[in-house]
Amino acid sequence: MINASFFPSRRLAFYMVRLFVTRSVAVLIALVLILMTLDLLGESGKILAVPGNTDADLWRYVGLRMPILLARFLPFSVLLGTLIAFVGLNQNSEVVAMKAAGLSAHQILAPLVLASIGIAAVLFAFNELVVVNSTRQVTAWSDNDYKPVPQSSGMVSNVWVLNGDDLVHAGIAGGRPFTAQGIEVYDRGGGVLQRVIKAARAAPRPATGDWLLQDVRIYDANMNVIRRLPQMAALPGLTPNQLTLAKVDPTELPYWTLKKRIAELDAGGRPDDEARAGLAHKIAGPLSTLLMPLLAAVAAFGLARSGQVLLRAVLGMALGFAYFVVDNFSLAMGNAGTYPPLVAAWAPFLLFLLIGETVLIRTEE
Structure with missing residues (x-):
């Protein structure tokens, strides 16, 4: 019997969202701690070499870099967290039980997609309120060879x-x-x-x-x-x-400020392709978290005893990695003026949305 509701039961939806969120957060914390440690090892010598800098400046650097790493690797952590959750569900035959209850692949994914939209909204707000300021400050500080920089907005x-x-x-x-x-x-x-x-x-x-x-x-x-x-x-x-x-660096300016700078560039007759691509990517970038459950879904289906769970997980990871590579390449082409800004920002998202849907429909639906 097929379940006509788009979402599974409330209890099952909360169970899957909890698995998805907890594993994604665990992966994010592990990744950021490792990368922050490696980054600090590379920069600590430069920071302490400046007369007057102390251990407090090392902690200041950590405080400025941590939000940047969190925002940058959150979509990647969502991909890995989804894969870990799906592999566990598959090996315990929980996906088989869901499908036996009449749930389709899209119904199984629906709670995760809804949670991903919430994560995308949080990531956008975090970028606007925290990350742009941290990026501006740490860039100015590093460009000044970690010497004191005046505390002022708009630098x-x-x-x-x-x-x-x-x-x-x-x-x-x-x-x-x-x-x-x-x-x-x-x-x-x-x-x-x-x-x-x-x-x-x-x-x-x-x-x-x-x-x-x-x-x-x-x-x-x-x-x-x-x-x-x-x-x-x-x-x-x-x-x-x-x-x-x-x-005009899109990573250092919030959305509405960047929009104002683009208008100023237009009025001054200056090129604005990079700024326009960055403006569009401020929306498309956080929404990449919505793609991760879809690209990783290939690891959820198929019988665990078939021996293809690892192969499916690798395929899901490869699709996620390919998205990040294509997204960075497309954004670089947009910055260079080769691609139109909207195409540079949104084409990878739409392309991998179609790829993910195609793989899911052909293999499971």
């Missing part, structure tokens, strides 16, 4: 802009009032390098339309000499907006 780091013929690099820029640190100006004339100007700090002067550089070191390529000045005026015509728009 961008490692920015390159072209001001006329001159190439300008800012280590850190932003804040209120707007300031830049680690300024380097490659003064060129007719395509030939004339001077290299380095300044510890710089601030715009709206009244004169230039910038005031402080603690300046000038290398004259023609005279082959170095001069030092306490301050000097430079960079006429360069605006703070050019620095902030020179680096």
